[in-house]
Amino acid sequence: MGTDKAPVHAVKKSLMGDFIEFLKTFGVIGLAIAFVIGQAASQLVTSFVTDIINPFIGLFLPAGSLNAVKITIGNSTFLVGHLIANIINFLIIALIVFLAYKQLSRFGMVEDKTKPAPADKK
Numbered sequence: 241m242g243t244d245k246a247p248v249h250a251v252k253k254s255l256m257g258d259f260i261e262f263l264k265t266f267g268v269i270g271l272a273i274a275f276v277i278g279q280a281a282s283q284l285v286t287s288f289v290t291d292i293i294n295p296f297i298g299l300f301l302p303a304g305s306l307n308a309v310k311i312t313i314g315n316s317t318f319l320v321g322h323l324i325a326n327i328i329n330f331l332i333i334a335l336i337v338f339l340a341y342k343q344l345s346r347f348g349m350v351e352d353k354t355k356p357a358p359a360d361k362k
Contacts, residue, residue, distance in 0.1 A: 282333060289329045294321075 263269060298305040309321030344350045
């Protein structure tokens with residue numbers, strides 16, 4: 241029988257090399273860091289909405305808190321205030337992402353799809 245198969249350690253080295261190339265090509269490390277920072281920013285905004293905005297809006301509501309606003313129909317209770325708080329949370333996060341995108345595109349760090357690509361100079 242022939243020895244057409246490569247040794248196992250050569251396959252591992254090739255697999256590891258392919259994996260490192262994958263990480264470099266797709267910027268996975270940068271993406272992972274951005275994800276962690278995004279999660280932290282999301283928690284910060286959620287805390288801001290829950291601890292500052294909701295009680296402030298609650299000053300003007302008879303329920304005393306935005307999260308306490310409910311609509312009950314029969315046996316079903318709809319947490320309308322909780323939904324409104326989550327909408328506010330989403331809008332703040334979307335605004336932060338938009339502002340970050342605008343700043344990064346201004347410095348050429350991200351591609352702006354709304355602007356036409358510059359013509360190639362020959």
